[in-house]
Amino acid sequence: MSKKRNQLNRRAVMRPRMLVMAVLSAMPLLHATVTQAAPFDISNVPLYLGGTLDPNLMYIHDDSGSMYWSFLPDNASSNSVLATSSSANLQYYNPTATYLPPVDHNGDSLGDASFTAAWFDGYDLASRASNVVNLSTSFRATWAYAGSWIGGAQPAYYHQYSPPRTNCTTVAEMVSTNTNCYVKVVVPTAQQQNFANWYSYYRTRVYSAKAGISRAFATLGEGIRVGYGRINDGTSDTIDGKSVPVIQRGVRAFSGTSRQQFFDWLFAAPASGSTPLRRSLDAAGKYFDNDNAVGPWSTTPGVSGGEHLSCRKSFTILMTDGYWNGSASGPALANNDGTSGPSHSGPDDPSYTYSAVSPFTDTYSGTLADVAMYYWKNDLSSLDNRVKPTPLDPAFWQHMSTYAIGFGLAGAVDPDAAFDAITSGATITWGNPSGTASIPAKIDDLLHAGVNSRGGYFSANNPTEFSDALAKTLAAISDATSTASAAVANSTRLDGNTMVYQAKFDSGDWTGELLGYKLDTTTGLLGTADPKKASEGIDAHGARKLFTWRTDAGKGIVFDWDELSGAQQADLGSKAMVNYLRGDKSNEGTGATKFRIRNSALGDIVNSTATFVGTQDFGYGTASGLTASERDSYKTRRADGSYKSRTQMLYFGANDGILHAVQANDLKEVFGYVPNILFSGGHLAALADKDYTHRYYVDGSPRAADARVGGAWRTVLVGSTGAGGRAYFAMDVEDAPSFDKSKVLWEFTEPDVGSALGQASIVRTESGNWVALFGNGYNSDGHTARLFILDLQTGAKLAELDTEVGTDASPNGLSTPLAVDSDLNGNADLVYAGDMYGNLWKFDLSGSNSSQWKIAYKSGPNPMPLFKAEDSGGKAQPITAKPQAARFASRGKPEIIVYFGTGKFFEVGDQGAVSDPQTLYGVVDECITDTSGSCGTASVAEVRRSNLVEQTINVEAYNVPFGSFTSDIRLISDNPITPSHKGFFIDLISPVKGLQGERIVVEPVVSEDRVEFISMIPNPDPCGEGGESWFFALNPTTGGQTKFSPFDLNKDGDFSDKEFYNDGSKDVPVNGRRHPGGIVNGPPAGPKDCEFVTDSGGNLSCEKKETAASGRRSWRQIR
Structure with missing residues (x-):
């Protein structure tokens, strides 16, 4: 059958009033067979996460004698004035700082100290009450060791630097070493509690460290395995099958008894001895260099029988207050950073060889940096090399990364410059740290160790700095970011303001992030500037503009305790709960009355794809189906200066219970909406539960479009709760900065609305x-x-x-619909959507009023689908992704081809479903308009699998070279389509691997010369990024080969026959390519010459497309 494409000009193709009215659906949590026992068991976590894969962390504590000192830095003066002022001695009491008590393994405070009976050692929990000091009468400032004092017993005091004073008036005199510039202050009543806490918990270096470490590790969730040791424990013990000094316990899950043991060990740690840092880091490396059955790569370290996982990451934190000393020997002490090699390869054919270049190399042996490099560049296990690399750390083999933490230390090399040099290659000159002297080069050696191992480094000068920096280090180590939502762009053109946005989540603590990357105007790739972060744009809880819906009043309200209904207040229980949900952290902790600790006020963003709202033209100014006044007013609005300059926005849902509205340029939050449906059953309050188990809240993808509301043109947003509830809601977002409760239009739920996994469409119907x-x-x-x-x-x-x-025993549900404007007049007259039974339904909205809207086809009184998707054995194939459509002329009348795929991926167990073959389809709807009335009959509607031409995956080949690049590819058949065919199908069966559970859960993309599908193959292996995806680019009328290369496989930008591959008889285009990452989560977004996709591994990558000059452009718009 010869089919000729309608001659739609490019301008019309890019306008939303053409064929496809509703664009950019959500990536629902989608699905795979019809034999369904009620109800649907919707997973409350992303299915592709598979098993847990907690990183290893070895914490090495400095227990040297200098840690007992009460002064900082090392050369602080012991003068009785200077020693008792924080301006000269950073360790002494600072009246502007707040000294919070440390916390135990539950996050509960160790208690405020008493000013009149302050504990001499607040960490000696068993006997601290027997050794107390009355600070109001008997305070003595400690100095180096117990019994080493500054001054006699007296009321507690400090010296405050406060020039000008006598003999402290000139610039030359007003220096911190001039004791005349200080005034003695007896601790006033208002500061006595703070001073007592400092005395008991912070007055020495080791005390400050214990306080900071306890507070930082208290924020650490259970998604990490922690071991520990002390640098002066020189006894070699067998730890998890390896004889090593220093290490006192191997890595264990950071929960229960193991968590408590860490805090008990920390509080009891002594401070005596030297600073053998090289031996200590070498011991940590030896511990990880261990393939023993009970070793650190096992899922059960210390106990045999566990599984060794090849992608587990391992880290060491080395904390110290001083310059290293002591002897050390062994291969780790050679000049490892000055020697290139070794080479590594992995199962997917990556390769890497260390090159001795800046900022890593130096000419010295026996340094701490050499030890760090040795355990980074050498493979520490015989397991396959499947560790996930990062932009900072390219290592895919089992290795150790080191985070070095200095306490009151300063070297000569700038840390930011050193770490920036990893990517820039700038020259960093490292000094020689050898010898016994305390020199800056030894401090730089700590920094060098962090650089060599692609870890980190910081040096803190006060307890707050120390605790905050350590908490950030722990967050970076435990980070398990992933993404399930699609990329979003603010433009389909590349200019200086073009940005791409990516949502991520951390399954370790279920926090989220939305990142905004500015694109390079020359390459179209991500720019070099750091991305904007939505988590950094959230105001203090009292200043946030948050709203919700009151069902009893039928209106929007401020999300504040005083405005909530009685039922809403009963669900949340307290004003403190409301404040917590607004972002208040003051009641967080693990005590009986405390709320769950959060590392960020922004919750995880899983399946909600953000929608961009700028000044997009929806084409209503020229839509013939609208009245002349409606068209003219639309053009007038678009020409208005205030509209042109309105704030560009992004809207997305997060599982903190909020639909977030943020500015597109800097991701600062403008307002948020908490759906009323979430109050029910205490689900919203569950976010504060210390034993919180993840569930979805606002997980649906919002949709925004221009529409006439209240007689005026407005931009309206319709959002959904996704798997978090059974509700849709709408709001007027015409002017986001002035949004208030009156702009919340409605919230809708009723019994026949199920879990709102789909995305709404916003359209005008033929009825007006x-x-x-x-x-x-x-x-x-x-x-x-x-x-x-x-x-x-x-x-x-x-x-x-x-x-x-659908029945109670075998329930059904309708997925995201596609609204179609078949006559191109600006009004939606047809809707297509799939269901769990494999039915592709057609709905007719062409009637002049809503009573005439109907299901298009019937057999007698029974509704009939346009098509029923079944595999070759007659088993129904669920349709859970939004379809797409294109219009063609055939047999003398217009036709629509509806494109869709089958499969599901939202129920528990779907990640393991491999036995049911799924299929991608293009099905012809011959009845766009019905002048005879015959199109409503079942005989006309009936399209079966036997009516479709079958295309097949003929070749699947791996690591195929194209120029200097390789790809995994598929070749598709080119079977001809005849007048009797009503479309095409391809069964997703690999010619190499057979059935793998491959399915389609992402909407297709229709272009002028191709239709694109993205399949996914789940893999529950925790080292497998959740699975993989294949891209298909097919002839839009036959489903077979295109006449050109749709993929730039050799990356030369030509899309020529150089990208063809021989099918055994001739060179043909490659119409299938495997994505080199995890599961692709949605259609691409961004400028057409470089569209971006995200995958389940958290990767954001560019998919190159031909430029507009080739005439091959997608119809889809990002909005």
Whole structure:
């Protein structure tokens, strides 16, 4: 059958009023077979996370004698004035600092000290009460060791640097070493509690360290394995199968008894001895260089029988207050950073050889940096090399990264410059740290160790700095970021303001992040500037503009305790709970009355793809289906200066219970919305539970579009709770900075709305109604697949079109619908959507009023689908992703081809489903318009698998070279389509691996010369990034080969026959390519010559496309 494409000009193709009205659906949590026992068991965590993979962390504590000193830095003066002022002695009491008590393994405070009976050692929990000091009468400032004092017993005091004073008036005199510049202050009543806490918990270096370490490690969740040791423990013990000094316990899950033991060990740690840092770091490396069955690579270290995981990361934190000394020997002490090699390779054919270049190399042997380099560049296990590299750390073999923490230390090399040199290659000159002298080069050797091992370094000058920096280090180590939502761009053109946005989440503590990257205007790739971060743009809890909905009043309200209804207050329980949900951290902790500790106020962003709202043209200024006044007013609005300059925004849902609205340029939060449906059953309050188990809250993808509301043009947003609830909500976002509670339009839920996994569409119908339409999702009370159509302004239900397919025993649900403007007049007249039974439904909205809207096809009184997806054995294939469509002319009349794939990936167990073959389809709808009335009959509607031409995956080849690059590829058949065919299909069966559970859970993308599908193959292996994806780029009418190369496989920008591959008889285009990462989470976004995709490994990568000159451009717009 010869099909000729409608001659739609490029301008019309890019306008949303053409064929496809509703663009950019969510990536729902999607699915794979129809034999379904009620209800749907929707997973509350991302399925691709697989098993847990907690990193190893070895903490090495400095227990040297200098840690008992009460002065900082080492050369601080012992003069009785200077020694008792924080201006000269950083360790002494600072009246501007707040000294919080340390915390135990539960995060509970060790208690405030008493000013009149202050503990001499607040960490000696068993006997501290027997050794107390009355600070109001008997305070003596300690100095180097117990019994070493500054001054006699007297009321507690400090000296404050406060020039000008007598003999402290000139610039030359006003220096911190001039004792005349100080005034003695007896601790006033208001400061006595703070001073007592300092005395008992912070007055020595070791005390300050214990306080900071306890508070930092208290924020650490259970998603990490912690071991520990002391630098002066020289006895070699067998730890997890390896005889090593220093290490006192191997890595264990940081929970329960093991967590308590760490804090008990920390509080009891002594301070006596030298500073053998090289021996200590070497001991940590030897511990990790261990393939023993009970070693650190096992899932059960210390106990045999565990599984060794090849992608586990390992870190060491080395904390010290001084310059290293002592002897050390062995291969780790050679000039390892000055010697190139060795080489490494991995199972996916990566390779790496260390090169002795700056900023790593020096000419010295026996340094701490050499030890760090040895255990970074050498493979510490015989396991496959499957550690995930990062931009900072390219190592994919088992290795150790070192974080060096200095306490009151300063070297000669700038740490930022040293770490920047890892990517820039700038020259860093390292001094010689050898010898016994205390020289800056030894401090730089700590920094050098962090650089060599691609870890980190910081030096803190006060307890607050120390605790904060250590907490950030622990967060970086425990980071387990991933992404399940698609990339979003603010433009399809590349200019100086083009940005790409990526949402991520950390499954260790279920925090989230939205990153904004500015693109390089020359390359179209990510720029070099650090990305913007939404987590950094959230105001203090009292200043945030948060709103919700009151069902009893039928209006929006401020999310504040005093405005909540009685039922809402009862669900949350207290004003403190409301403040916590607004971001207040003051009540966080692990005590009986405390709330869950959060590392960020921004919750995890999993399946919610952000929507961008700028000044997009929706084409209504020229839409013939609108009245002349509507068209003119739309053009007038768009020409208005205030509209042109309005704040560009991003909207996304997070599982902190909030739909977030942030400025697109800097990601600063403008307002947020908490759906009322989340109050029910205490689900919202569960976010504060210390034993919080992850669930979804606002996990749906919002949709925004221009529409007429209240007689005026506005931008309206419709959002959903996703798997977090059974509700949709709408708001007027025309002017986001002035958003208030009156702009919340409605929130809708009813029994036949299930989990709102899909995305709504915002359209004008032929009847003149502006509506929001959506599928009812899964687990509705009625269990059938239904299309809901609501009045956009009021949320009133205009229609509920029930397919009548589904039962209690075998429930059904409708996925995200596609609204189509078949006659290109600006109004939606057709809707296509799939269900769990494999039915592709067509809904007819062409009627002049809502009572005429209907399911397009019937057999007698029974609704009939356009097509039923079944595999070759007749088993139904679920359709859970939004379809797409394109219009063609054939047999003398217009036709639509509807493109969709089958499979699901949102129920528990879906990640292991491999036995049911899934399929991608292109199905012809011959009845765009019906002048005879025959299009409503079942005989016309009936399209079966036997009516479609079958294309196949003929070749699947791996590591195929194209120029200097390699790709995994697929070749597709080119079977001809005939007049009797009503479309095409391809079964997702690998010719090499057979059935793998491959499925389609992402909407296709239709371009002028191709249709693109993205498949996914789940893999529960914790080292497998959750699975993999294949890109398909197919002939849009046949589903077979294109006539050109759709992929730039050799990266020369030509898309020529150089990217063809021989199928056994001739060179043909490559129409399938495996994504070199995890599962791709949604359609690409951004400028067309470089569209960005995200995957489950947290990667953001560019997919090159031809430029506009080739005539190959996508219809899809990001909005």
